[in-house]
Amino acid sequence: MPSSISADSTRDRILSAATAEFSRYGIAGARIERIAKGARTSKERVYAYFRSKEALYEFVAAREMALVSEATRLDPTDLPEYAGRVHDYFLSHPDRYRLMMWGQLEFAGEAGAVTRETVRRKAEVLRKAQEAGQLDPSWDPIDILVLVSQIAMTWAGQLDLVEAAADQVRDPSVAARRQAVVAAVQRLFPAGGANAEKA
Numbered sequence: 579m580p581s582s583i584s585a586d587s588t589r590d591r592i593l594s595a596a597t598a599e600f601s602r603y604g605i606a607g608a609r610i611e612r613i614a615k616g617a618r619t620s621k622e623r624v625y626a627y628f629r630s631k632e633a634l635y636e637f638v639a640a641r642e643m644a645l646v647s648e649a650t651r652l653d654p655t656d657l658p659e660y661a662g663r664v665h666d667y668f669l670s671h672p673d674r675y676r677l678m679m680w681g682q683l684e685f686a687g688e689a690g691a692v693t694r695e696t697v698r699r700k701a702e703v704l705r706k707a708q709e710a711g712q713l714d715p716s717w718d719p720i721d722i723l724v725l726v727s728q729i730a731m732t733w734a735g736q737l738d739l740v741e742a743a744a745d746q747v748r749d750p751s752v753a754a755r756r757q758a759v760v761a762a763v764q765r766l767f768p769a770g771g772a773n774a775e776k777a
Contacts, residue, residue, distance in 0.1 A: 589627055591617035596638050601673040604680035605635050639681050640692035642674050652700055654707030657726050658764040664730035665759045669752065675734045697723065713767060722767065729762050 595616030599608045610631055614621045628634035650663040668675040697720070704719035713722065733755045741750070748754075 588617065588619055588623060592619065592624055592627060592634075593638060593641070596634050597642070597677065598673070600635055600638060600680060601677040605632065605684045608635070635681065636692070639677065642677055643692060643696055646674070646678075647696065652703055654704050655712050656769040657713075657722070657767040658760045658769050661726050661730035661763040662756055662760045664727065665733065665756050668731055668734035672734070675731070679735065712770075717767075725766065726763055729759055732759060 592613065595613045596608075598616065599613050603609070608631060610621050610624055613634075614624050617624070624634070628637060646664075646667060649667050650660065653660050700723050701719040704713060704722050707713045708715040708717075708719065733752075
């Protein structure tokens with residue numbers, strides 16, 4: 579039993595150190611030596627758990643994606659507030675936003691199995707909402723998902739733009755940026771299916 583607890587603790591430390599390393603340096607810039615040092619273990623131990631740096635990133639990214647999904651809860655009947663929750667999440671966790679963006683940059687065109695499954699599952703939720711008359715059926719579910727996600731994350735990586743143009747912005751607050759996100763999604767996909775077309 580003690581060895582099992584110790585092994586789990588080592589793995590958890592590796593994952594924590596890897597999350598910080600990938601968030602800061604990306605995949606190409608991350609170093610297993612630094613991850614091992616941060617986890618208070620050896621490179622060999624890291625490789626015993628994960629066969630490569632890329633495999634370690636994929637595991638960390640999959641875990642982060644699950645955390646995002648759990649924290650934001652896709653509600654097809656209220657996409658504006660869902661977008662607001664995604665906005666809030668990434669503003670509160672800029673390190674996690676960077677972690678996901680590094681994956682998009684460095685694995686461009688090579689979405690992992692977890693990403694593909696997450697997209698498939700969410701698109702299916704949206705498709706069922708369309709069938710139930712809760713969403714405009716003229717949209718492809720994948721377009722809805724991508725548009726809402728991109729709008730929701732608009733400010734996560736560039737709040738400095740608001741600061742740089744503070745004298746030109748009516749309201750430079752974070753709350754105003756969130757409201758802009760919610761309003762944009764509301765125009766496209768009103769809560770409650772107000773724009774759903776009858777079959």
